[in-house]
Amino acid sequence: MEFIKPGREFDFMGKRWYFIGVSALLLALSVFAFFKPGPKLGTDFKGGTEIEVEFLKPVEAGAIREAASKAGFEAPDVVQINEVGAQNRFMIRVQEVSALSEPRKAAIRERMCLAPEGQTPPEDKCPPAMRATEVKFSPGGDKISARYEVAPDLVAIRKALEGLDGVDIRKGQNSIFVANARDHKVEIYLKSKGDQLMDGLRTQLGADAVPELALRVEWVGPKAGAQLRDAAIKSVVIAIFFIMAYIAVRFDVRFAPGGIIALVHDVGIALGAMIITQREITLSTVAAMLTIVGYSITDTVVVYDRVRENLAKHREMSFSHIINLSISEMLGRTIITSGVTSLSMVMFLVWGTGVLKDFAFTLLVGFIVGTYSSIYVAAPFTEWVDRRFFGSKSGQRKKLTRTRAAKKVDAVV
Numbered sequence: 001m002e003f004i005k006p007g008r009e010f011d012f013m014g015k016r017w018y019f020i021g022v023s024a025l026l027l028a029l030s031v032f033a034f035f036k037p038g039p040k041l042g043t044d045f046k047g048g049t050e051i052e053v054e055f056l057k058p059v060e061a062g063a064i065r066e067a068a069s070k071a072g073f074e075a076p077d078v079v080q081i082n083e084v085g086a087q088n089r090f091m092i093r094v095q096e097v098s099a100l101s102e103p104r105k106a107a108i109r110e111r112m113c114l115a116p117e118g119q120t121p122p123e124d125k126c127p128p129a130m131r132a133t134e135v136k137f138s139p140g141g142d143k144i145s146a147r148y149e150v151a152p153d154l155v156a157i158r159k160a161l162e163g164l165d166g167v168d169i170r171k172g173q174n175s176i177f178v179a180n181a182r183d184h185k186v187e188i189y190l191k192s193k194g195d196q197l198m199d200g201l202r203t204q205l206g207a208d209a210v211p212e213l214a215l216r217v218e219w220v221g222p223k224a225g226a227q228l229r230d231a232a233i234k235s236v237v238i239a240i241f242f243i244m245a246y247i248a249v250r251f252d253v254r255f256a257p258g259g260i261i262a263l264v265h266d267v268g269i270a271l272g273a274m275i276i277t278q279r280e281i282t283l284s285t286v287a288a289m290l291t292i293v294g295y296s297i298t299d300t301v302v303v304y305d306r307v308r309e310n311l312a313k314h315r316e317m318s319f320s321h322i323i324n325l326s327i328s329e330m331l332g333r334t335i336i337t338s339g340v341t342s343l344s345m346v347m348f349l350v351w352g353t354g355v356l357k358d359f360a361f362t363l364l365v366g367f368i369v370g371t372y373s374s375i376y377v378a379a380p381f382t383e384w385v386d387r388r389f390f391g392s393k394s395g396q397r398k399k400l401t402r403t404r405a406a407k408k409v410d411a412v413v
Contacts, residue, residue, distance in 0.1 A: 040280050144188040193219065254389065267289055
C-alpha cells in the first residue's frame with residue numbers, strides 16, 4: 001500500500017458524505033443518551049459508599065436490596081459480579097457516606113467534655129480523666145482523635161459515647177486506645193457506613209449468609225466527588241486544547257480544526273457508547289478517554305504527515321486528490337496498527353474483571369472510531385477548511401496545473 005501511484009488511489013473523499021452522515025447520527029444518539037437514560041456515574045463522581053461482598057450461600061439481588069433498605073439505607077444499588085471464580089459475589093452501593101454531620105460532631109464534643117475556650121466544664125459531670133482539650137475527626141468520620149490533660153479513663157469515655165445517638169463504636173479492644181501516653185492522646189474508631197451496612201445485611205439475611213468482612217469497602221464524599229468530576233472534565237478539555245496548538249505549530253493552521261473535530265467526535269461517541277450500555281463512568285473511564293485522545297491524534301498526525309509530504313511531491317494535484325492518495329498509502333499501516341491494539345482490548349474485555357472491562361470497552365470503541373475519524377472526519381474537514389478559507393492557494397494550484405497542461409500542448413504542436 002506504500003507504492004500506490006497517483007490516479008490509482010481509493011476515492012475516500014468521494015464517499016465522505018455517507019460517512020459524515022453516519023458520524024452525525026452516532027453523535028446525535030450520544031447526545032440523546034446523555035439526557036435519557038443519562039450517564040451512570042460511579043462512586044468516584046457522585047459520592048457514596050461501595051462494598052463488595054461474597055456471600056456464604058446463594059442470595060438474590062432483590063433480597064439484598066430489600067435487606068439494605070430495611071437497615072436504613074435509601075435507594076441501594078445491587079449488582080452481581082459475574083467473574084471467573086466469583087460465586088455469590090455482589091457489589092452494593094449506597095448514597096450514604098461515613099462523614100459525621102456538624103450537629104453530631106457538636107454532640108460528641110459535648111460528651112467528651114470539650115469546653116469552649118476560656119471555660120471549664122463542671123467537675124461533677126466532667127472529671128479530669130474525661131475532660132478533652134482537643135477533639136478532631138477524620139474526613140470519613142470513622143475516627144476521633146482526642147487529647148486530655150491527664151491519663152484518660154477509656155471505660156468512662158466509651159460509656160459516654162455509646163449512649164449518643166448515631167455514634168457506633170467498633171467492637172474489640174483496638175476500637176478505643178491511648179495512642180500516645182506522653183500527650184494523653186486517644187484514638188476512637190467508629191463503625192463506617194460500610195460496617196453498618198454489613199451489620200444490617202447480617203441482621204436481615206442471617207450470619208450464615210453474610211460474612212464477617214467485606215472484600216472491599218470504598219467511599220467518596222459528595223464534595224470530593226464533585227471535585228473529581230470537575231477535574232476530569234478540565235483534564236480532557238486542556239488535553240484537547242494543547243493538542244490543537246501542537247497540530248497548528250507542527251503542520252499548518254488549516255490542519256488543526258480537523259484534528260480537534262475528530263477528537264471531539266471520538267470522545268463523544270465513546271462516551272455515548274458507555275452511556276447507552278449503562279457502564280459506569282469512573283476515573284478509570286476518564287483515563288480511557290485521555291488515552292483515546294492520544295491514540296486518535298496520533299493516527300490523525302500520521303495521515304496529516306503523509307498529506308504534507310504529498311503536497312510537496314505532487315503540486316499539480318488538487319488537495320482532495322492528495323488526501324485520497326495519502327490515505328491510500330497509509331491504509332495498510334493503519335489497519336494493522338488498529339487491529340493489533342483492538343485485539344488486545346478484546347482480550348481484556350472477555351477475560352478482564354470489574355473496572356478493567358469498562359476500561360477495555362471504552363478503549364475498544366475509541367480505537368475503532370479513532371481510526372475511522374482520521375479518514376472520514378479529520379481529512380474531509382481539513383479539505384473543507386482549505387477550500388473555504390484558503391481558496392487562493394487551491395486556485396493557484398489549479399492555475400499552475402492549467403499552465404503546465406498548456407505548455408505540454410505547445411510542445412506537442
